[in-house]
Amino acid sequence: MATPRKNVTAGIIMIGDEILKGYTQDTNTYFLCRTLRSLGVRVSRISVVPDEVMTIAEEVASFSTRFNLVLTSGGIGPTHDDITFEAVAQAFGDKLQPHPELEEAVRALGGTGQEKLVQVPSTARLHYGTDPETGVPFRFPLVSVRNVYLFPGIPELQQRVLGGLSDLFRNEGMQFHLRELYVTLEESSIAAILTEAQAHFGRRLGIGSYPDWSSNYYRVKVTLDSDEEAAVEEAQAYLSAHLPPGSLVPFVPNAVEHAGEAVYRLAQSGSSQRPGSRCRFSTSVASPPSQSWSSF
Template identity: 60%
Template sequence: AGRALRAGRALLATTASRAMAAPGPARAPPATAGIVVIGDEILKGHTQDTNSFFMCRRLHALGVKVARISVVPDEVEAIADEVATFAARFTYVLTSGGIGPTHDDVTFEAVAKAFGEKVTPHPELVALVHKFFGKTDAESPEMKLARIPESSRLNYGTDGHTGSTFKYPLVSVRNVYIFPGIPTLMEHVLDGLAHLFRSDCTHFHSQNIYVAADEVLIAPVLYEANAAFQGRVSLGSYPDWANNYYRVKLTLESESEQDLEEVHRFLVEKLPPGVVVPVVTDCVSLAAMEVYGLAESGT
């Protein structure tokens, strides 16, 4: 994303998606986030990372711009360096993985190191470990879950379905939020703590335009649109050579609905005649609604 489209052969040879955006006029910038995925199993290809995808989608819906994703090994120094760098650059840092009872669970230690702190048993977590695992021995593997950075905060989420408070908290240090690596747990915790990240000032609005033409044909119009709306609208071009109905999906995104409508009209008017095609992305649901409508009308 962010690279200008290239006309000619270079454009046709590039299958990666591109998005165009440029610095714009004065407007309060959205909150930003950096995601640090932790685990040798990710880097070795043993496990597919789905956590960063989920985090990106949720944060974007909450009005937070994810600026960078990094994957690091289960090494204290590597994690600490990345966390320290991200914490200085972004509004929020979300880590995923490396918290647990085993030797390679070193995220708490690494985050402490990033801020020049030590890990220490937290009385509330010690009590929870005793409650859930029945352990009181300070050297037991389970008790490793209770040793966290000195300045940590404990954040208890709320179950969106039941309204009940989570029984186990998420640990955070300054602007760093330390999530579990197990996808189902991570998703549950992030949903329950969405209020920590939600922006009341920023809302991302988006539209798609589907084009039955190659990028090389529409590239001049995209350049023109990008120049006219730079800083107000992010314009992305995503080719789909396997689709037999359209060749390119254009994504338009802005914090302003008015700017979004303007760039949409601009593109529809400027693109070659007949290349913009209607696409129903959820045709099954639409068909079901029409069938139910017919049934209720008695026709």
């Protein structure tokens, strides 16, 4: 029996003065959006807020009522400006209190100055993930309150946590399909065709158009995105028929990287290419790196 289709939405709240001031380049938004979409979750809104308890609390309270899932990033460390736990407690009328399991985890980590890590909202839940590569359980849990999940802002830690707890967010009833087409013409010359295509497919499909001025091979990348695989196939056929002949070109992003990976796989397989045979390189969207969080 097929899993019923279900639309699950998410809101992401990035927390930190360093992002708003331009001191830190935000890579977490890209990672979270890409990973959640691969899990069948539709990211509906992203917000960046400063290190202010009231501002964070208001945003969390608002997001929690508007989206199925809320993910916060940052502000859960041991220093004075790590105030996410306090803000989330205020958002839901909770009190901050030490959690026995977190106290034990902090003792296991050793060192000093980490007392703040154990003070969480009174209704907090703890989620212990397992490294999918090694099977080693993480020593420190992810904290959540209601439908709000509080992630560390350090990119490496965040990737490990979500990699080890992906089943918490996986939406089995939804799968998104993406096709990328590369066009040699200027965007203005294909705008009318893309507009007609979007009108033809309506809400079944999203068509994106992204000029690339740095490429000497193509001018526009066109994306076809849908939760219906058939719609993506139909849209590709539609554009192939309506765009000027020869304007669609084959293109493999990061071709050198993919070629290296293919050669490595070929070497590991122990097979060899016969004279005159062709080596075919296939590309796929790589899963986010997932490493053991046992060191934290």
